[in-house]
Amino acid sequence: MARFAANLTYLFTELPMLQRFAAARRAGFDGVEILFPYDLPAKELIAAAQESSLRFVLMNTPPPNWAGGPRGFAAEPGNETRFRSDFDRALRYAEALQVAHLHVMAGKAEGPKARETLLRNLEWACARAPEMSLTLEPMNSSDMPGYFLDSFDLASEIIDEIDQPNLGLQFDVYQAHMIHGDVIHTWERHARNTHHIQIAGCPGRHEPRAGEINYAGFFRAVDAAGFRGWVGAEYTPRTSTEAGLRWLRSA
Numbered sequence: 220m221a222r223f224a225a226n227l228t229y230l231f232t233e234l235p236m237l238q239r240f241a242a243a244r245r246a247g248f249d250g251v252e253i254l255f256p257y258d259l260p261a262k263e264l265i266a267a268a269q270e271s272s273l274r275f276v277l278m279n280t281p282p283p284n285w286a287g288g289p290r291g292f293a294a295e296p297g298n299e300t301r302f303r304s305d306f307d308r309a310l311r312y313a314e315a316l317q318v319a320h321l322h323v324m325a326g327k328a329e330g331p332k333a334r335e336t337l338l339r340n341l342e343w344a345c346a347r348a349p350e351m352s353l354t355l356e357p358m359n360s361s362d363m364p365g366y367f368l369d370s371f372d373l374a375s376e377i378i379d380e381i382d383q384p385n386l387g388l389q390f391d392v393y394q395a396h397m398i399h400g401d402v403i404h405t406w407e408r409h410a411r412n413t414h415h416i417q418i419a420g421c422p423g424r425h426e427p428r429a430g431e432i433n434y435a436g437f438f439r440a441v442d443a444a445g446f447r448g449w450v451g452a453e454y455t456p457r458t459s460t461e462a463g464l465r466w467l468r469s470a
């Protein structure tokens with residue numbers, strides 16, 4: 220049975236960030252994700268997670284500008300030096316928070332040079348952080364036009380090519396549905412590489428278990444594959460966070 224983490228960038232946004240931890244625990248989550256925690260002192264985040272007995276499950280490597288901008292740049296030729304110094308900063312943060320996974324964002328790029336750049340940067344990062352699970356997440360081109368990792372097949376190909384135990388797939392079910400349509404088939408092809416799962420409904424990226432995605436079937440396939448990792452709830456609540464949590468109570 221999977222364990223659930225609340226993505227605090229999306230959920231409980233009715234509250235200031237540090238109060239979202241206790242709300243997540245009260246709602247029944249065992250872990251949390253934050254996309255870009257860099258503006259908050261790690262000490263305060265650690266204290267908030269400890270007070271609520273929550274595990275830090277996931278954070279992302281920084282965007283080019285700490286406060287925002289395009290998502291990552293691991294595949295951008297010419298930015299290798301910056302990638303390394305930013306990765307080190309993200310790693311220090313991730314180690315302090317004891318996160319389970321650090322999502323390495325590829326950024327906007329295309330072509331063979333970008334693929335080569337991503338491979339070299341990831342080889343370096345895997346060797347630099349042998350104890351940290353690093354993840355790659357394909358993004359759909361409607362939400363993230365031009366993002367280099369735009370298919371699960373490409374992400375798995377890169378993971379296979381690097382072939383290091385600390386590099387795996389971040390299987391976002393919403394992204395899989397938007398990109399490939401057939402979520403269960405996509406899961407069956409890529410379960411072997413998956414380190415982390417995220418969920419949301421489609422269309423609209425709201426609560427899971429409503430809409431086009433067959434979540435009951437997906438979770439049966441996840442159990443059949445023997446996945447024992449975390450599942451992050453990364454969606455925009457239709458109304459309030461609390462009002463949309465029925466799916467968690469019946470999971």
Ligand SMILES: O=C(O)C(=O)[C@H](O)CO
Pocket residue numbers: 254279290322356391394417453
């Ligand atoms: O958009 C998503 O699905 C993600 O998980 C990214 O980390 C957003 O930055």
Ligand SMILES: [Mg+2]
Pocket residue numbers: 356391394417453
């Ligand atoms: Mg995601």
